[in-house]
Amino acid sequence: MASSGAASSRRSNTDFISTKWAKAFFGVVAVQALICVAFEAYVFGQFQTSLGSYQGAADNVDLDSQYRTIPTFLALFIFGFLYVLLLTWDALRLKNTIQVIGLCIANLALLVYTALQIDQINSSIDKLQRANALKQDPANKDVWETIRPFLIAIPAIIGVVSLAMGYIAYQLYREFAWDILKQIGADYRMKKRFLQYQVYIALLKFDFFFFLGFTVQFLVIVTGKTDVEKGLTIAAIPITIAILLFAAFFTQRETKAGVCLVILLYFGALGYFFFKLVRIYQPGRKEHYQAVQRSLTAFAVLTIILIILTIINAFICMSNFGAGLKAHLVKPKGSDLEKDDLNSYQMNDQKPTLPSRMTID
Structure with a gap:
């Protein structure tokens, strides 16, 4: 019994990406995170190795701020890509259509931010170079030319991925609609409340x-x-x-x-x-x-x-x-989750009883 329960638990942890469109959505976001994090890490490494032994930053507030701008930006974007990946896993696990749509919008926000970072990093490097805060040897003198292609590639990749996410999100919307029907039932008002909760x-x-x-x-x-x-x-x-x-x-x-x-x-x-x-x-x-x-x-x-x-x-x-939504969101303590899920699927698969007379809501 224990082994079967453990096997069931393992299956439930991966069942959410068992469908074609769920795999596609997670795969696209994962590839984006992998490539963009690698590019951001490369840019970060190139910037750090280009820093010279300039000691005047402590006395120059603006220059000290420029020193910290690029590492902070890059660290923030790396976190952003990983957080989007985490929310993707969470959205697919919960079959949250709204969160999937939100991820598409958030990805567009990342597109804007990564486009903004190009000019921001260029400006910071320019100020550091004019202050002789970067190494002057030929290999590192023009660090901007080294990292610029990667900075330009990142928003381009995000743009392509955003288009793919939008298409797959539409397919997931159709797929999740059936799962929500089985969980909540055919009651339109209850589905609307559940949608508002998801938002x-x-x-x-x-x-x-x-x-x-x-x-x-x-x-x-x-x-x-x-x-x-x-x-x-x-x-x-x-x-x-x-x-x-x-x-x-x-x-x-x-x-x-x-x-x-x-x-x-x-x-x-x-x-x-x-x-x-x-x-x-x-x-x-x-x-x-x-x-x-x-x-x-x-x-x-x-x-x-x-x-x-x-x-x-x-x-x-x-x-x-x-209005009754709580019963669908909170499981009773001590209930058999597998049995509850089976029963809820069976009950909701049945056709709802038609009212004996017309009602006006």
Whole structure:
């Protein structure tokens, strides 16, 4: 019995990529991550080896910021590709159509960011060269010419992959629709509630990436921070993770008080990002953000949009509390999962009983 249970568990861990389109989607994203991470790592290595023994960066705030800009950008993009791969696995495992669509949009965002990084890295290298901060030997003097083809290739690869992801996502949408029908049933209103729940959960996962991307750039590159501001920003990272986890938990358990508290925190985060967006261009302050002004602006704007959408969907999900969705999301304790799944499939495969008379909703 134990061995059969273990075998069943192993099968369930890989069943989500057993179909043709699931394999294709995961494979395309995995290849993109592999190639782009390799290219970003190569660029990072070339930049690091080109750095000279210049010691004036500590006295030059702008130059010190340029030193940190390129490694931070590259590390952030590497994390981005790996995070998209992780969310792809998660979306296919949960058969979350909305998250699959969100991944296509997130990939386009990566396309924009990797296109922005070309000019940003070129500008940083140019400033470092003019300050004699790079090695002057012939092999490393023109590091920009060495890494430029790789930087250009990355958004080109992402563009092609995004087209493939869009087509495969449509096929997955058709495939997952049947699975959702078996899980939720043929009730249109229940399927709509489940879709709204999926939207909310997907937004939480993307909120994390864009918040983290903004915070990392702010902490590492932006100058002129006070110790208090830096400490509060660092503390905000684990707090944000906890908020997002509790947001999902309260929504799944339909805890209205908890969701209301989370929404209040969302409004606080919204105010914070509006404040930071103004700070980026505020006279007397914008000099501190110059090295990452465009990138930080893009992250801030997208994070604001995501938070607004998250707040809207939180209210929508809360309005669905008590309508029966919780029974489909939360398994009873001590239940036999395999038996539950089998029974739910059998029940939902049956044709629904037609009402004896017409009803108007």
